[in-house]
Amino acid sequence: MAGGSPPSIVVVGSGLAGFGVLRELRRLSPDAKLTLVTMEDGHFYSKPALSTALAKEKTADTLITSNAGKMALQLKLDARTGRQAEAIDRAGKALLTTGGPVPYDVLILATGAIPVRPPIEGEAAHRAIAVNQLDHYARFRTELPDGARVLIMGSGLVGTEFANDLISTGYKPVVVDMLPLPLAQLVPPPVGEKVRDALSAQGVEWHLGRKITAIGYRGGVPGYVATLDDGTMVEADLVLSAVGLRPNVKLAAEAGLDIGLGIKVNEYGQTSDPHIFAIGDCAEYQHGLSAYVTPIMAAARGIAPSALGTPTEIRFPPLSVQVKTTLLxxxxxxxxxxxxxxxxxxxxxxxxxxxxxxxxxxxxxxxxxxxxxxxxxxxxxxxxxxxx
Known part of the structure; x- marks a missing residue:
């Protein structure tokens, strides 16, 4: 940023975190050179809406609230869509991508999280769909037959919300989880019991305290058969994986940045390299991980001025969460x-x-x-x- 010229800031990732910090940057600096690098199409949509989209009769296209062209025009972005960030040249201050190097004064990593893939045997285990971005949801809708029986792996926040959404729209969810109750890591047992019972009353089938050991193809007709650890066989037309996410730290780790559960950042959102920041699901703040909307927006309000040269501490409000289970x-x-x-x-x-x-x-x-x-x-x- 020498010589008083407008800073060049590169943001990796086009989720809520990436676009959230880009909006704050543009609000604070009309002249900054902002570049977005993303493997996705660059459309803006609400990722939390993916687990309630069926009941709202949303397709992948209608979930888009602002397309890539509109976002680029509105925020005056150099949008490098469909580009993979391959490495960070920290010494040369350049992001190396499949479209060539992109120089930066400041780099902001909003690389999100990636689905956890538990070790499961069987020739169809790889067919489980983890819905974590728009193209995943598009595939989910394409492969979802009317009135399908859907096997959901995991009864955490996403799995339970999908079970609620599916049962409310005429599908037949079957939920398998190693833990004894839904939302077991978030709520006390009496609430987990009420969630289980409320969804059971509408037709959700639960296999709790169990794990899937193998997924194979169903003989004779399309679909799958999952084997549980007690020998139970569960048939399904589609398998949805909701066993959790982990911060996507690969790019940062390979660049030698400090990594814990996520990319470690200080009170300003800076990583161990002062010219590189991290935000959202990939970041490990001083209080830990914060994979929800409220902390992302709070972090954007601190990181944007800090990236522009005015160190601003991130101030997190109470990080409450609305669980989108309409049945409870x-x-x-x-x-x-x-x-x-x-x-x-x-x-x-x-x-x-x-x-x-x-x-x-x-x-x-x-x-x-x-x-x-x-x-x-x-x-x-x-x-x-x-x-x-």
Whole structure:
């Protein structure tokens, strides 16, 4: 940025994190040279909407809220779509891509997360679809027969939301998970039981406390047969993998940046190289990973001015999450994974339930609200960090 010339900032990734920080950069600097590098088409869409798109009768095309051309024009971007970022030349300050090197003053990594692929045997194991971006959803819709029986691997946030979406639109979801209850890593057992029962009442089939050992093709007709660890055979027309995501750190790791669970960043979003920042699902902030919309937007508001030369600490609000299960609405703020403590039920009645996670020091570190009590989210946000 020497000589007072407008900075050249390159952003890798066209998800919410990439476009979020690009919007903030353009708002703060009308003259900055902004370049987007992405393997995708460069369209803007809501990734959280993928798990509720069926009920809203959305196709991959209608999920796009702003196409690539409009985004490039609106943000005055040099959009390098369909390009893979292959390496970072830190000494030469250039991103090496399949379309050639792209020089930068500042590089911002918004490489997202990649689906976890559990080791499963069988000739059809590779056919499981993980819906983590628009083209994945397009394939899912193309391969989804009317009224299909869909095997969902995983009952976490995404798996449970897909089960809710599928059962609400005339499909037959079958959910398999090693854990004993849905959302087991996010909510206390009584809430997990209510989620299970609410979806079961509509026709969701659960195989909890079980794991899939193999997936093969169904003989004679299209489809699949999954074998569970207790010998149960589950037939399905489609297999959806929702066993989790892990930060996409490959590019950063190969460049020698500090890596933990994700790409480690400081309070400004800087990596161990001060000219490189990371944001979103790929980043490991000082409090840990934050793979939701609210922290992405908060990080964008701190990283953009920092990248433009004004160090600005990222300030995260309470990172609450709306679970998009219409059959049992839930708002929650998960406690930190490192927190030791217990869930306490404050209320449980016809209007829903209210739970607090209280650590060993008596401090409120998280909460879960269900049904009508979801409206109390702001009140509960204010309790976090205080004494129970």
């Amino acid at each position: 609405p839930i708002n929650l703020l998960p406690p930190p994974r490192s927190a030791k403590g217990e869930w306490r039920c404050l209320e449980d009645d016809a209007k829903g339930s209210k739970h607090l996670f209280v650590d060993t020091g008596g401090i409120v570190r998280g909460y879960v609200l269900t049904q009508d009590k979801c409206e109390e989210r702001m009140e509960m946000d204010a309790k976090v960090g205080g004494t129970a």
